[in-house]
Each structure stands twice: as C-alpha cells, then as structure tokens.
Amino acid sequence: MNNAPALLNLAVLSLFAVLAAPLPAAELTVYTYDSFVSEWGPGPQLEKAFETQCACDLRFVGVEDGVSILNRLRIEGEQTRADVILGIDDGLLVETRATGLIAAHEVPLDGLSKTLDWQDADFLPVDYGYFAFVYDSSRIKAPVTSLKALVASDAKVIYEDPRTSTPGQGLMLWMKAVYGDQATAAWKQLAQHTVTVTKGWWEAYSMFLEGGADYVLSYSTSPAYHVVTESKDQYRAALFSEGHVAQVELAARLKTSQQPALAQQFLAFLVSPEAQAVIPVTNWMLPVIDAVTLPPVFSQLIEPARIGFTPEAVAGSRQDWIAEWRSAAVKD
Amino acid sequence: MPSSYRGGAGRVLALAGLSGLVAVTGVAFYGLIGFSGQVADPGTLQDPYFYGILGFSLKQAALSAGLSVLLGYPVARALYYLPGLWFRRTFLTLCLLCFVLPTLVLITGLVLLLGHSGRLAPLLGADWNLYGLKGILLAHVFLNLPFVVRALYLQLLHIPDTAWRLALQLGLPALTRWRLVEWPMVRGRLLVLGGFVFVLCFNSFAVVLALGGGPQATTLELAVYQALKYDFNLPEALTLAWVQFAIAGTLFVLLGRLGGSSWLVLEQGGDRVPVPGRWSRLGHGGVYLLCALFLLLPLLVLLPALADIPASLRLAPLLQALLNSFLLALACVIPATLLAWLLLWPQRLAQLQQRPRRRQLLEWLSTHTLAAPAMVLSVGWYVFVLPRLDLAQWGPVLVVLLNLVLTLPFALQQLRPRLLQFDAQYAPLCAGLKLAWPERLALEWRWLGGSLRAAFALVLLLAMGDVAVFALFGNEAWTTLPWLIYRYAATYRMQEAALASLLLLVVCGVLVWLLEQGRDGGA
Numbered sequence: 001m002n003n004a005p006a007l008l009n010l011a012v013l014s015l016f017a018v019l020a021a022p023l024p025a026a027e028l029t030v031y032t033y034d035s036f037v038s039e040w041g042p043g044p045q046l047e048k049a050f051e052t053q054c055a056c057d058l059r060f061v062g063v064e065d066g067v068s069i070l071n072r073l074r075i076e077g078e079q080t081r082a083d084v085i086l087g088i089d090d091g092l093l094v095e096t097r098a099t100g101l102i103a104a105h106e107v108p109l110d111g112l113s114k115t116l117d118w119q120d121a122d123f124l125p126v127d128y129g130y131f132a133f134v135y136d137s138s139r140i141k142a143p144v145t146s147l148k149a150l151v152a153s154d155a156k157v158i159y160e161d162p163r164t165s166t167p168g169q170g171l172m173l174w175m176k177a178v179y180g181d182q183a184t185a186a187w188k189q190l191a192q193h194t195v196t197v198t199k200g201w202w203e204a205y206s207m208f209l210e211g212g213a214d215y216v217l218s219y220s221t222s223p224a225y226h227v228v229t230e231s232k233d234q235y236r237a238a239l240f241s242e243g244h245v246a247q248v249e250l251a252a253r254l255k256t257s258q259q260p261a262l263a264q265q266f267l268a269f270l271v272s273p274e275a276q277a278v279i280p281v282t283n284w285m286l287p288v289i290d291a292v293t294l295p296p297v298f299s300q301l302i303e304p305a306r307i308g309f310t311p312e313a314v315a316g317s318r319q320d321w322i323a324e325w326r327s328a329a330v331k332d
Numbered sequence: 333m334p335s336s337y338r339g340g341a342g343r344v345l346a347l348a349g350l351s352g353l354v355a356v357t358g359v360a361f362y363g364l365i366g367f368s369g370q371v372a373d374p375g376t377l378q379d380p381y382f383y384g385i386l387g388f389s390l391k392q393a394a395l396s397a398g399l400s401v402l403l404g405y406p407v408a409r410a411l412y413y414l415p416g417l418w419f420r421r422t423f424l425t426l427c428l429l430c431f432v433l434p435t436l437v438l439i440t441g442l443v444l445l446l447g448h449s450g451r452l453a454p455l456l457g458a459d460w461n462l463y464g465l466k467g468i469l470l471a472h473v474f475l476n477l478p479f480v481v482r483a484l485y486l487q488l489l490h491i492p493d494t495a496w497r498l499a500l501q502l503g504l505p506a507l508t509r510w511r512l513v514e515w516p517m518v519r520g521r522l523l524v525l526g527g528f529v530f531v532l533c534f535n536s537f538a539v540v541l542a543l544g545g546g547p548q549a550t551t552l553e554l555a556v557y558q559a560l561k562y563d564f565n566l567p568e569a570l571t572l573a574w575v576q577f578a579i580a581g582t583l584f585v586l587l588g589r590l591g592g593s594s595w596l597v598l599e600q601g602g603d604r605v606p607v608p609g610r611w612s613r614l615g616h617g618g619v620y621l622l623c624a625l626f627l628l629l630p631l632l633v634l635l636p637a638l639a640d641i642p643a644s645l646r647l648a649p650l651l652q653a654l655l656n657s658f659l660l661a662l663a664c665v666i667p668a669t670l671l672a673w674l675l676l677w678p679q680r681l682a683q684l685q686q687r688p689r690r691r692q693l694l695e696w697l698s699t700h701t702l703a704a705p706a707m708v709l710s711v712g713w714y715v716f717v718l719p720r721l722d723l724a725q726w727g728p729v730l731v732v733l734l735n736l737v738l739t740l741p742f743a744l745q746q747l748r749p750r751l752l753q754f755d756a757q758y759a760p761l762c763a764g765l766k767l768a769w770p771e772r773l774a775l776e777w778r779w780l781g782g783s784l785r786a787a788f789a790l791v792l793l794l795a796m797g798d799v800a801v802f803a804l805f806g807n808e809a810w811t812t813l814p815w816l817i818y819r820y821a822a823t824y825r826m827q828e829a830a831l832a833s834l835l836l837l838v839v840c841g842v843l844v845w846l847l848e849q850g851r852d853g854g855a
Contacts, residue, residue: 034822038819039649041823070564071564075718164562194546195463196543196544197545197547201822202821205826206821213448226824323381326547
C-alpha cells in the first residue's frame, strides 16, 4: 500500500515529461522489403545512424519483397505515405518510373564506383551484386568456368523461378545475354539436369545447403556470409568467362513527399561511407562506393565482368522471355 | 417441427453471419474489379498456356485425391477392426497434426528424407528424383491421407452394432459382410472426402511450387499469384480466379448433393465389430505400421537440427513470435467456432424441414471460401483496404478476419455431421419436451464434445501456420513464428529457420495432444 503515493507521483511526473517534451520531430517514412528491416538486416543500424544526424524520426515500413514495394505504390497512388522507397531493383526500374510518383534524387553520382557506371537521375543505387552459381568446394574440386559449360554438364542445379524471384529473372537475362536466339535449346538442355526450380531464393539456397544440388543460383557475395558469420569457407561462387548479370538495388524519393529535403538527405546518407560500410555485412551485397573498409573476405570474392541488358530492354522483352522459358525449360 | 429451432434471434444472427461471410468475398472481388476497372480479360482464355495449367491443376488434384482416399481407406479399416492397436490414440493425434502441418515444415522434411542427398536416397536408386509430379503427390498424400483416415474411421465407428450382430447371426462370409454392412456406410463418405481433397489440392500452391521442379508443374493458383504479384495484371488474375472458383465451386455443389444422405446415422456402435482372422490381422497391422512410418519419417528427420544449435540463436524473439502467433490464432478460433455453429443453424432447420435444395445452398454459401482462391481474397482486401485504412493500425484485425474466413469451412466440416446427427436423433425429443433453445444448447454442447475440440484444434493450427495473409497485412512489430522462419531463411539463417520450424512443429503437436485429451473414440 505504501507504493501507491509513489506510483501516483511517477504518473504525474511522466505526464509532465510528456507535456514538456519538444514537438514531435519530422517523420520520414521509408518503404522497403522485410528482410532489410529485420534485426540482422541493415535497417536498425541505418536508422540509428541517420537519426543522430537528422533530428527526425525515421520509420521503416517493411513489405514482403521488392515487387511488393512497387505494387503498394501502384495501389496507394498519390495517397501513399511513403517519402522514400528502398529496395526496388533495376529490373523494376521502368515500371516504377511509370507510376509517375518518382522525383529526381538530386544526389551527385560522381562518388559512385566506376564499375556501376550509373547515370539515372531518379533512382540511386544502394548496393549491388552479381548473380552467380554457388558450390561447395569441399565436394567440387574443379568447378565449371562458364555458363555454357554448366549448361552442357550433368551437374545437379537448383535455380529460382523467373516468374516469382529476382535471381530467377537474373538467370533468364544471363541466358539471353549468352545464348541469344539459341536460349530455347539451352533451357531445354539445362532442364535435363535441373533438380528443381523454386519459388524464391531461400528455398533454393537452403535445399543446396542440405546437399540437394551441386550448384545453386545465388549471388557472388553469398560466400562472404558463410565466412563472416559462420567461419565456414568451403562455399564459393563460380566465375564464368562470359561475364555475369548484376542486380542493382535502388532507392528513390516520391513526388508526393511532404519532406522533400529530408528525403533527399536520407538518399545522400545511403551512399555515404557510413551507410555503405553497414550494408555489405548486413544485406550481403557489394557497396556502391569504393572507399569502404570491409572484412577481408570481400576482397576474395569473384570480380566478374558485367553483361546484361538495360532496364528498358528488360521491360520490353520480359513477357516474351518468360514465355520462352516456360515452354522450353521442361524435362523430356 | 421443434419450435426451439425457429428461435428468431438465432436465425437473424445466422443470416447476418452468412451475409457477412459472403460480403468478405464480395469486397475482395470488388477491390480487384474496382481498381482495374475490368471484370475479366477474355484474352487469357485464348492462350494455350492457360489450358496447360488447367490440365495440370486438374490432373495432380485428381491423382492426389484418388491416392489419399485409396490409401486412407485400408488404414481406417485397420484402426476399426483392430481396436487393440498400439499407440492408436497417438496415431490419430498424429493424423490431425499432419493435416495442419505448415507446408514449409513438410517440404523441409521430405527433402531431407528423399531429396538428392536425403537419408533414404541411397535406397531409391540413381534414377530417383523427388521433384515433379512424384514429389507433389507425396506431399499432397502426406497432408491429406491422415485427414481421410480420421474421417473414414469415424464413419466406420457409426456402423450400428445391430448390423454386425445380424450379419454374424446370418453367418455372412467376409466379402458379403463388407458389401452389405461396411460399403454402404463408407461409399458416400469416400466420394465426399475425395472431392474435398481434390478441391484442396486443386487450390494448392506452396507444395506445387516447391516440389514441382519446373514450369511443367504450374497450377491455376500459381498463375493467379504470378498475375497479381509480378505482372500486376489484375484482369488476368481475375479471369483465372473466376475459372478456379467456377470449377471448385461446381464440384462443391455436386458433393453437397452426393454427401447428404450419409449423415443420417443414428446409432454409434463399436462393441460388436467382427474379430478378424489371423491373416487379416497381420494385414491390418502391416498397413497401420506402413502408414505410421510414412507419416513419422519426414518429421523425425527434422530432429537432428537440435544437435546443431547456432550460437547466434536468441530465444526471446522466437518466444515472442510464438506468442504473437498463438494470440492471433486464438482471436481467430473463438469467433470461427461460434460462427460455424451459428451458420449451421439454418442448415439444420432446412434439413429438418426436408428442404434439401435450401440446405445445399446454405451449405455451399457457408463453405464457399474453400473454393475461392485464397490469393484473390487476401489481395482483393489488400487493394480495397490500403487507400482507406492505416495498415499499421488495422493489420492485426485484417489478419484475424481473413484467417477466420479461410479456416471457417474446416470448423463447419467438423461440426456439421455431428449436429445433423444430433437433430436426427434428438430433434423429436427436444420438440416433445418443449425444450427452449438455451436448454437445447446445453445438450448440444455436451453432445458435440470431441467434434468441438477437433474444430477448435483444426482452426487454431491452420491459423497458426498462416504465412500468406501475414505477408500482406503484417509487420515486424508483431511477427508470427511462421513469418519469422521465412525471415530467418531470407537472411541466410537456415539453421535458425530449421530450429524455429521444429519449435512450431512441437508446439502444434502439444496443442493437438492437449485438445485431444479425454475425447471419446478419437474422431
């Protein structure tokens, strides 16, 4: 019973504290994909770092994946609460721009890594990675050295469905870049030794880790995770002589934002050395600027040549290429 | 006509509930149609690809349903004719668990067991490949056979003792006994169960995608998903959804007509079951053992994950997610069970008034969400709600609402036969005694017993396993356990994902076991 007055005091005090608190800071809402804001993703660290320099409240809204960010924008239209979107990839750039909701980022691009050669005025790259086939070097001593060699081999392969996953779409572009008009025959050949085609990246990757295949379609950066977090160094990405297709993850601000300056400040922060040092070891992708100190394993990752198509070319042909895949990639 | 069935308030509530349920589906379609401005895109139906998908959807569903029923029948017979089987109750609990097992857990188990380097791979020969039609059928049979076993076993228990006594007195040979006593009892149920499993597999999505092995294995539900999500082509998605709804819905109408009679079972027997001979005892025992092995192996193979607990695993988020899942499921299961009971009221009245058409219509309306593509229901609501409400606030309400609508048919299915049986047996008595509805309710409550617990368990576990609805309406502040598994896996944390799956499995197992305690007959 003695506690009652103390509790009352506490209540009164906290009421005063609430009343005396400064006006709520400006709020910046960022739509991103769910794993970006998970406790192991870059979200929490980036939020902390940005809030110390902006005197604002950064609010992440996580949706299922990159495509879902775009769909949510399409549904909400001009009423969207988002100030910034983060995590759309270059394959969806054209469709995202077509919503008419994207404003120019106004962040200088000359600090970005030359390998990216990025020129877009609306979308700002945040990280990137090369699609690559990952294998277990303790089981495979002489990995294949080209996409053509992999397709012609009888190695067990798992990859993702181009209709439902970004890496799957990456492989589709890769096949088109390497085989062009011959892609139908190549898909057919690959299908004969494909273990399965999964809905998403992690289904494929976990089946591979359980020993389900010789090669799995993933990213050139996947081995870094196993070294940094698990101290396992047997997983490697195979370097292919034809070059690799890249995925670039993008951020952009919205025309409808009530906080355009704050949104622009956040975009600039995303490509700062501070943020770029966090992203590679939490999102397991490569930084978009050169001057970043990373764990030593990042310098051992493969550095492939980049091949592929412009976002406009991808948007124009995607339907045809998917139709080609779904009729060709069938086991006899 | 018993007056207590006409109880005004109850019927008004029931009709309100039914209208609400139909409105939920209506809003979903309205959301999609309103946004795209088109009801359908007839062009979709001219694409040969569409017919390929439709053909495959039908084929795999027919095979899955056929196999589940054909294999489930002998197991149910074994349970019925050998009441002394070891671990019989545990086995029936396992059956319920398998039916509600999150597909994610099952697929991991199957791959660990039968995949490229699975435990059993050396026994299967070099040509074995899990992926493709084989894998889909294995997973579908694993999920649905246990359900068939339980339902058929229950049906067999209802063979009246008098029938067996008479058969024995007449000295009928085994085959004639089967033809005259057993077969008429299960025939209708076999068809209804087959049809039910067919609809579940026809609408299957995760299993087909994970084990299909390539574009040759594409179902309508996957095509709807792709059209909604990756192409954002709402008219195409709507067209596919109409087709799927029409096929599954028509099947339901047919089943409603076929299945009606088999519920009019009065007596419950079980004491006069003929004792099988030595050879047939061995046969029954063998069937039982094989089935138990088939159901246990993909689950047991998950256990070694326990030996390899990663140092980074933190218990707090796991337990928090588990609690969130449980609370959401609980918020869904109580209204779902009550609503199921309420919706059955006018159906039972129609049955008593011998108006089969009316009963079938009400039945169809109350279970129609099983035939409607789940993807369309949730995405339609998403499109409808997003510009109108703040998801951060309303998310949990919508997750509960949609899960309620999607799991309701399962609750109805558990309660319906038992309540119709109650009416057939006691309605005249209730009328004679002039019982008011509260008194009748108290009787019904006791009569339902096990079926109520089964309905509760089924809805609770199905809601706990939900990922699809949460993916749209949830957020990281109240992550559920299945979503946490996806999230672990999406950030390379496969061991954590395996452990979390195991935790989900164990919790589901314990819940089923608790709910099955003290039930009679195990049905």
